[in-house]
Amino acid sequence: GENVEQHPxxxxxxxxxxxxxxxxYSDSASNYFPWYKQELGKRPQLIxxxxxxxxxxxxxxxxxxxxxxxxxxxxxxxxxxPEDSAVYFCAASNSGGSNYKLTFGKGTLxxxxx
Amino acid sequence: xxxxxxxxxxxxxGMTNKKSxxxxxxxxxxxxxxxxxxxxxxxxxxxxxxxxxLSINESVPSRFSPECPNSSLLxxxxxxxxPEDSALYLCASSPKESNNSPLHFGNGTRLTVT
Numbered sequence: 001g002e003n004v005e006q007h008p009x010x011x012x013x014x015x016x017x018x019x020x021x022x023x024x025y026s027d028s029a030s031n032y033f034p035w036y037k038q039e040l041g042k043r044p045q046l047i048x049x050x051x052x053x054x055x056x057x058x059x060x061x062x063x064x065x066x067x068x069x070x071x072x073x074x075x076x077x078x079x080x081x082p083e084d085s086a087v088y089f090c091a092a093s094n095s096g097g098s099n100y101k102l103t104f105g106k107g108t109l110x111x112x113x114x
Numbered sequence: 115x116x117x118x119x120x121x122x123x124x125x126x127x128g129m130t131n132k133k134s135x136x137x138x139x140x141x142x143x144x145x146x147x148x149x150x151x152x153x154x155x156x157x158x159x160x161x162x163x164x165x166x167x168l169s170i171n172e173s174v175p176s177r178f179s180p181e182c183p184n185s186s187l188l189x190x191x192x193x194x195x196x197p198e199d200s201a202l203y204l205c206a207s208s209p210k211e212s213n214n215s216p217l218h219f220g221n222g223t224r225l226t227v228t
Contacts, residue, residue: 104156
């Protein structure tokens, strides 16, 4: 089955700095890569996703890059703000066949210091 | 402001009790999911329903019994749980089971088994 590795497990940055979280996956058939943000005590919320036919996607201060050859994808947050502090999960899935399973990374605790 | 509604928000139950968790969505999504999340861990998939039929059971113990009465509702019946089953139980939905549809999570039920 799919295995998703996520690094780092914790990341502390100063407000205004950039933050980068990296994930690797094992199944070359995976073709969908969402990122979820989970604030303490709240539900995971999709912040951005990318499909395997695209190399990069941006949404304001957030961007995701995908390297299919190397089987890794990254989340980039620019001009970080204290409200970006949360746990971020990457995930990968393969929609082939009749089953759909999203495999999550172990998460990155991002702390943005004012 | 979540579009996936879960009740109750909190539940404390003894090991001999029978209880049910409920989930509702009115977005017309045809796939619904139960996830279990322990503290500081990613969500773990338990069950997937697609078009009201169970399509994935991730080898979940029989003390957890899912039910999908209609396309908007998903229940999780609990019986004879163990203290290690204490966790946040998240319901999610997506437009379809496959096709790389983003998951929309509810706020979860925080379950404590005593």
